[in-house]
Amino acid sequence: MLKIQSLAVIISLIICTITYSQTTVNPDISVIGDMRVSIHDQKGTDDYSKLDLALHEIEIAANGYLNPFTRADVFLAIHGPEASIEIEEAYMTIVRGLPLGLQMKAGQYLLDFGKINTQHPHQWSWIERPLVYQVMFGNDGLRDVSLNFSGQYPLGKSALNLSANLMRGHIGGHHHNDEGNEVVEEEEARPDLGICMRSSIFTMLSKFTAFDFGISTLRGEVDPNENHYATMTAIDFKLKWRPDSYRSLTFIGEALQNRRTVDDEDSPSGSKDITSYGGFFAMDYQFRKRWDSGVFVDYTQGVNDSDENQTGYGIFAGFALVEETTRFGLLLRRDDNLENVQWNTALLQILWSLGPHKPHKF
Amino acid sequence: MKLYRIIVAGLISCLITTSIIAKLKVVSSTSDLAAIAREIGVDLVEVDYICPPEGNPHFVEAVPTQMIAVSRADIYLKIGMELDQWADNIIDGSRNRHLKIVDCSQGIDRLEVPTTKVNASLGDIHAQGNPHYWLNPANGIIIARDIADAFSQADAQNYNYYQENLNNFEEKLRSKIEEWKIEAASLKGIKIVTYHNSWPYFASAFSLDVVGFIEPFPGIEPTPSHIANLIEMIKEMDVRIIGKEPYFEGRTPRLIASATKAAVIDLPPSVGGAKGIETYFDLFDFLISKLNNNLKASEL
Numbered sequence: 001m002l003k004i005q006s007l008a009v010i011i012s013l014i015i016c017t018i019t020y021s022q023t024t025v026n027p028d029i030s031v032i033g034d035m036r037v038s039i040h041d042q043k044g045t046d047d048y049s050k051l052d053l054a055l056h057e058i059e060i061a062a063n064g065y066l067n068p069f070t071r072a073d074v075f076l077a078i079h080g081p082e083a084s085i086e087i088e089e090a091y092m093t094i095v096r097g098l099p100l101g102l103q104m105k106a107g108q109y110l111l112d113f114g115k116i117n118t119q120h121p122h123q124w125s126w127i128e129r130p131l132v133y134q135v136m137f138g139n140d141g142l143r144d145v146s147l148n149f150s151g152q153y154p155l156g157k158s159a160l161n162l163s164a165n166l167m168r169g170h171i172g173g174h175h176h177n178d179e180g181n182e183v184v185e186e187e188e189a190r191p192d193l194g195i196c197m198r199s200s201i202f203t204m205l206s207k208f209t210a211f212d213f214g215i216s217t218l219r220g221e222v223d224p225n226e227n228h229y230a231t232m233t234a235i236d237f238k239l240k241w242r243p244d245s246y247r248s249l250t251f252i253g254e255a256l257q258n259r260r261t262v263d264d265e266d267s268p269s270g271s272k273d274i275t276s277y278g279g280f281f282a283m284d285y286q287f288r289k290r291w292d293s294g295v296f297v298d299y300t301q302g303v304n305d306s307d308e309n310q311t312g313y314g315i316f317a318g319f320a321l322v323e324e325t326t327r328f329g330l331l332l333r334r335d336d337n338l339e340n341v342q343w344n345t346a347l348l349q350i351l352w353s354l355g356p357h358k359p360h361k362f
Numbered sequence: 363m364k365l366y367r368i369i370v371a372g373l374i375s376c377l378i379t380t381s382i383i384a385k386l387k388v389v390s391s392t393s394d395l396a397a398i399a400r401e402i403g404v405d406l407v408e409v410d411y412i413c414p415p416e417g418n419p420h421f422v423e424a425v426p427t428q429m430i431a432v433s434r435a436d437i438y439l440k441i442g443m444e445l446d447q448w449a450d451n452i453i454d455g456s457r458n459r460h461l462k463i464v465d466c467s468q469g470i471d472r473l474e475v476p477t478t479k480v481n482a483s484l485g486d487i488h489a490q491g492n493p494h495y496w497l498n499p500a501n502g503i504i505i506a507r508d509i510a511d512a513f514s515q516a517d518a519q520n521y522n523y524y525q526e527n528l529n530n531f532e533e534k535l536r537s538k539i540e541e542w543k544i545e546a547a548s549l550k551g552i553k554i555v556t557y558h559n560s561w562p563y564f565a566s567a568f569s570l571d572v573v574g575f576i577e578p579f580p581g582i583e584p585t586p587s588h589i590a591n592l593i594e595m596i597k598e599m600d601v602r603i604i605g606k607e608p609y610f611e612g613r614t615p616r617l618i619a620s621a622t623k624a625a626v627i628d629l630p631p632s633v634g635g636a637k638g639i640e641t642y643f644d645l646f647d648f649l650i651s652k653l654n655n656n657l658k659a660s661e662l
């Protein structure tokens with residue numbers, strides 16, 4: 001953990017120095033705070049029916065151009081007061097100048113597997129990372145040290161996006177312990193490099209209605225000692241109707257298939273192939289300039305076992321005092337886990353954002 | 363052999379015609395810059411814009427199809443002064459390395475530039491001064507010159523064409539400004555309240571007195587206490603006109619109007635913002651006649 005921490009500091013120092021020494025233009029620095037007040041009734045847990053206050057995440061971002069062709073984006077995250085700094089993302093992008101209209105991205109970043117994975121959690125009205133991503137990829141979603149090439153091309157009146165990533169192969173994911181620190185599992189052997197690809201098509205269905213549909217696929221080694229591989233495929237869509245700044249209606253959904261080889265003592269070969277599924281769907285209705293509310297459904301099977309079902313569903317509402325500078329989110333969700341235990345959670349999220357607020361992309 | 367010759371001849375003629383009629387491709391952030399660009403480029407440019415004229419130019423969500431449009435463009439015209447920060451997402455997403463970006467605010471005499479350290483407690487969307495500068499028609503000349511320069515650089519062989527169009531535009535605009543000043547004489551000194559602080563350039567051109575805004579700070583939703591104060595002020599100063607940009611909600615202005623003697627009128631700040639506003643000239647014709655008509659009505 002210390003290594004990551006010093007690396008993070010070094011990276012941010014380098015970026016500041018590069019930007020400062022070459023020009024007098026400083027990168028944009030912003031800080032986002034995400035505090036949560038929650039209570040749940042999951043029996044047998046330490047915090048059963050106890051109101052909890054948590055500093056869920058502090059994100060520090062530095063973004064800017066390095067030169068007319070390249071930009072860099074660094075996001076450091078701290079999950080709780082006792083936790084150490086973690087690199088959420090740190091990458092450079094060659095924005096223009098490459099042949100075939102390609103962009104290149106290099107560093108550690110959230111991979112464009114599906115639509116939701118590349119977003120940071122504070123962008124979600126439904127507040128929590130969908131179960132399928134938590135189970136398949138860990139608390140922080142699918143992120144890895146990778147190299148990406150992407151292109152965007154016209155297809156009639158639509159835009160076709162093609163993207164390919166070469167990954168270090170760390171698919172198993174990051175999990176946090178109670179202090180918020182990342183649990184780093186000792187790697188017994190280096191996994192092979194992985195590949196992740198997404199193609200998506202964006203189209204304006206009407207003057208105010210945008211639609212995006214994507215297919216992603218990923219292949220990588222999940223158990224280097226046993227030579228076990230996983231192939232995962234996802235389809236995603238987002239439909240957004242936004243006639244003015246006072247109203248909008250968004251539907252977003254993803255479905256994921258996970259196929260991999262896992263250990264099986266009963267089998268003569270010592271392993272078996274499994275297939276499991278998961279998905280997420282949300283509807284978000286903004287009914288005033290600063291108010292929105294919606295519903296979501298969450299489902300996943302286990303990463304190594306299709307019988308390990310987890311489901312969740314609930315409602316959410318949000319109030320943004322002034323856009324994302326100060327936002328309150330409320331989440332009421334019901335979960336049903338592996339052992340058929342059900343529980344309810346009520347959660348209040350208090351989000352604040354300091355620094356330049358970049359306009360949103362679709 | 364014959365077929366081969368026909369194909370070659372066809373290809374060559376295609377190449378020649380496309381090189382002759384290859385127009386400069388221009389994308390602008392708003393319809394106003396597009397309207398001026400059309401006056402300068404006329405037949406030699408193809409102009410497109412991003413923010414719909416009935417939309418709020420401060421807030422645009424960047425989408426891939428806009429990026430594709432910019433990827434084919436030669437020139438991008440920006441409003442600048444942080445109004446169209448969203449354009450950076452579109453320009454980056456376009457991956458266009460040949461794109462020339464023209465910030466049309468460069469030559470403008472900026473109004474309301476903060477003199478102290480900018481602080482988000484006062485709202486953060488006019489942090490570099492008021493960016494609604496196209497609403498003073500005299501600034502139209504400055505914008506047009508920047509655009510003509512950019513066109514001439516990108517397409518040097520038609521330098522004379524662009525300069526001639528610029529001269530015609532300047533001449534017509536100057537004479538229209540004289541006309542508008544006469545027509546707007548009746549508006550001199552009238553007090554108005556507007557939803558957003560979009561009108562200081564228009565007000566300085568035609569000597570209107572904008573005394574308040576429905577937004578407590580630019581980009582911030584009205585609060586009950588601010589509305590109560592505004593109603594008091596409107597009564598005290600006997601304000602008769604509340605101007606609303608069409609992309610804002612009508613409930614609050616109507617509420618204020620019902621408590622005072624003021625009337626709410628739609629004031630589109632952009633070309634295309636209302637029926638009949640097709641050119642930069644139409645925009646001022648429309649605004650001045652609308653204000654005049656309302657003034658007459660309120661005096662009856």
Ligand SMILES: [Zn+2]
Nearest residue numbers: 420559560580
């Ligand atoms: Zn403004």
